[in-house]
Ligand SMILES: Nc1ncnc2c1ncn2[C@@H]1O[C@H](COP(=O)(O)OP(=O)(O)OP(=O)(O)O)[C@@H](O)[C@H]1O
């Protein structure tokens with residue numbers, strides 16, 4: 001198993017009128033070839049921005065990568081000349097966006113938009129590219145692909161549109177696909193179908209996948225690893241089955257406890273109290289401390305590093321030990337600052 | 339689509355009748371064309387009555403209008419009072435104005451879109467502010483000022499072009515008048531393109547295009563510009579009619595005997611058939627240009643479907 005993508009200590013800032021927002025503040029994660037990394041975290045935690053930095057599609061200005069390394073097959077993308085970077089983009093790593101309706105060009109036919117992948121990266125003739133576009137649409141199981149290739153995005157249903165997005169991403173059989181909440185914009189009924197399709201294609205083509213999602217249910221089924229983000233930082237990484245059994249960060253624990261579960265029916269759903277911090281005003285110390293049931297003085301002053309909790313597991317909590325080993329359901333932990 | 343066109347054509351009929359009738363009333367009812375014919379001298383009543391009969395002026399206004407329209411649709415626009423048929427005036431004037439308008443449209447579209455794209459892509463930078471100031475100046479200077487200034491500079495001072503256009507109005511002599519005619523619209527096209535480009539620049543599909551690994555120029559031209567031009571094309575289309583009608587000042591300055599010139603002559607000499615005839619054709623041009631724009635809109639933006 002080789003490391004496909006390795007993001008190390010990535011920092012991304014947005015210079016806006018309100019000041020500098022550190023949207024990504026020292027993120028590190030890795031994706032192994034053919035495996036799935038699920039990235040979790042509340043809205044605004046920097047999941048998409050990290051993905052955009054990896055793809056090289058950050059809005060800049062105002063966005064700027066101030067530090068870090070993004071290695072793809074060991075080669076740093078950030079120091080790569082733009083021409084080479086462009087050859088990687090779309091062909092060897094591709095992205096699936098959340099809202100296919102706005103992510104597809106409204107005035108070009110889907111056939112054209114798919115064919116563009118081949119004409120640009122492979123120099124395929126227009127006619128052959130068009131045939132390949134139809135093949136792709138078949139592959140993602142869009143009915144009557146040949147007839148529909150000339151249709152425009154707005155003429156498709158949400159699910160079909162997202163299939164077009166997926167087709168576009170897998171067109172050149174990339175080694176890495178980043179799917180940014182690929183099913184959030186869809187009806188619940190088609191979410192599973194689209195997710196299954198994505199998982200199936202991933203297996204067939206042996207692609208690495210970064211799955212950005214809010215849906216912890218999906219994560220358990222498809223992911224190998226999990227990275228949990230909070231306020232621009234990674235707070236926990238772990239193999240997927242381990243994290244469900246025993247989270248090593250209070251934030252992860254809060255997330256897990258906020259999913260409805262059959263075996264805990266009738267009990268009140270736990271919600272993490274408070275709101276995530278604005279990227280302009282991240283609290284000192286551990287960014288999660290104002291909302292954390294375990295927080296004490298140290299948490300308000302000292303920013304926790306990523307502690308190695310177990311082999312392949314890290315947690316950015318000073319008191320990960322306490323979190324990991326059985327304080328679950330035990331009410332307010334001793335020493336909690338209240 | 340076909341049904342839509344037919345419906346639109348039918349809708350044009352009341353607009354056409356309304357606007358031409360208004361013009362007809364204003365020109366014929368509010369002045370005395372026969373008196374105007376005689377200038378300062380008082381006409382001999384018998385002669386005047388004779389002329390009135392000949393010109394159908396002794397009928398009620400609405401009958402005059404119907405009669406006039408009937409004539410027009412038989413291709414008879416009447417005669418100007420100096421005896422020349424309005425149709426032959428038109429045959430001389432329309433090609434000139436058409437050519438001038440085409441030059442203006444090309445200038446306005448090409449320069450406006452390029453400037454707008456540049457400033458839209460570099461919002462807030464020097465190029466953008468420079469273009470903004472330039473367009474503000476252009477918009478606030480009336481055409482007759484910019485026209486005379488440019489004519490003086492290029493035609494008299496530097497002798498690059500003849501200051502007034504020769505009767506045949508060859509294309510190269512129409513470039514300066516074309517620019518003058520286009521200036522104000524050019525500023526609008528620039529602003530419109532800039533706004534539209536700036537707005538679409540952050541659109542998700544532009545980001546997708548970049549994420550596909552397309553070269554920058556493909557992203558900008560095929561994805562960004564293609565979408566941004568939709569409102570611009572609409573503006574340029576509706577501007578065709580405005581430019582033709584608005585060429586009065588430009589044609590006067592550069593002595594081009596086009597539609598604007600003839601209209602001006604018709605007005606100062608109270609030459610009613612000329613005025614009504616030319617304006618009627620202008621109305622038709624306006625209406626057709628608008629229809630064209632609507633149809634073009636559907637071609638450019640597939641989300642719009644006419645039922
Ligand atoms: N173009 C931008 N300009 C300014 N700030 C931005 C921009 N894009 C993102 N940000 C900021 O970066 C932070 C992280 O945003 P990001 O989109 O990565 O969140 P996310 O984790 O993907 O959230 P969500 O679950 O809502 O998609 C946010 O606070 C956001 O305001």
Ligand SMILES: [Mg+2]
Pocket residue numbers: 047048049180
């Ligand atoms: Mg996001």
